[in-house]
Amino acid sequence: MPTPQQSDGATRRALVAGLFGAYYHVIPLADVPSAVGSKRLLAKTRGKLRIDYREKNEGYNKLRESLLSIGDIVAIADDVKNTETCVITGVEPRRNAIHRASFGRQQCLAANVDGVVVMTSVAAPDFNLGFAERCLAEINIAGVDVFVIANKCDLVTEITDNLEEIFSWYERIGIAVFRESLLQKQSKALQERLARGTWLLLGQSGTGKSTLLNKILGADLQVVGDVSLIQKGRHTTTNPALFASAAHPDLALIDVPGLREFGLHHREPTELRTGYPDFMALQCRFENCLHLNEPGCGVKAALANRDLPEFRYRSYVGLLDTVNEHFKPRKGDYWRGIRK
Ligand SMILES: Nc1nc2c(ncn2[C@@H]2O[C@H](COP(=O)(O)OP(=O)(O)OP(=O)(O)O)[C@@H](O)[C@H]2O)c(=O)[nH]1
Ligand SMILES: [Mg+2]
Ligand SMILES: [Zn+2]
Structure with a gap:
């Protein structure tokens, strides 16, 4: 394991598990890989952290609000001025990272993941081909394992030929597609595919990411939204976070707020x-x-x-x-x- 940069004496390694504006939730790594029930500490960064952002365009994307992302491994130290928080003094190089560009900025959605679930729905909201294709391109460039969920199959009598053509092409090139109705029950095959590792859930708002998280982890960990509100532009999940449960100690799922845009401007x-x-x-x-x-x-x-x-x-x-x-x-x- 590489040593954290800028560490100064009494530091511990920790996993970034939540983002709240300028603050982070971190889990000391002695408690991981089972992030279950581990105590999450409130942390803030000290000084400038050197992070590989893949700066394609100099300038504007340097003005990002949050520097670290979920999944980053950091060095933490006690905050002498405040016993409620700890300070992040360094960050380790990332094994991999999933980025997107949106509204003129690039953003790292998660780092050091074992795989990504591209969450789509066949209705409410309709399947968005462009979004799915851009997610798959970014994930493949990042060299990360991936599969697709086609959720809300209960809302259609059958999947259209157009959609089936797309799904069967994905399957032909090695990207599994799970046709699911997660509101009812997840398939056994999906439960087995998501048995271990750290997975990022990626998909548009309302496709069922938080529903999946609750079903797979077997607990009501994330709030599930009302589609009518989502259609009005309200996202249910507002802060990205990593979740785990006692029933599945080897598994962690990262839920991020419903994304509207998934651009690849940061790529060559x-x-x-x-x-x-x-x-x-x-x-x-x-x-x-x-x-x-x-x-x-x-x-x-x-x-x-x-x-x-x-x-x-x-x-x-x-x-x-x-x-x-x-x-x-x-x-x-x-x-x-x-x-x-
Ligand atoms: N009919 C049907 N509804 C579903 C299914 N899965 C999820 N839903 C509903 O879809 C709505 C949105 O689900 P969420 O899990 O909150 O979606 P999300 O992807 O987390 O949305 P954001 O947090 O906004 O990104 C909720 O009302 C769910 O109950 C399904 O398989 N069938
Ligand atoms: Mg959600
Ligand atoms: Zn060619």
């Missing part, structure tokens, strides 16, 4: 290639082929032969377009920028 165009394992399996004449108009492109050939579904290629080209855009400053950032 050439990195996007690795977000599509099915494209990587095809032979292109050029090693760095972006599959646009290059000669000898295996992806374009597969598309013409109908060996590759169109939705996949369309989502890739759309994504490539957006990563070439730059972050746009938010109003507050702009003013802060020119006053200096």
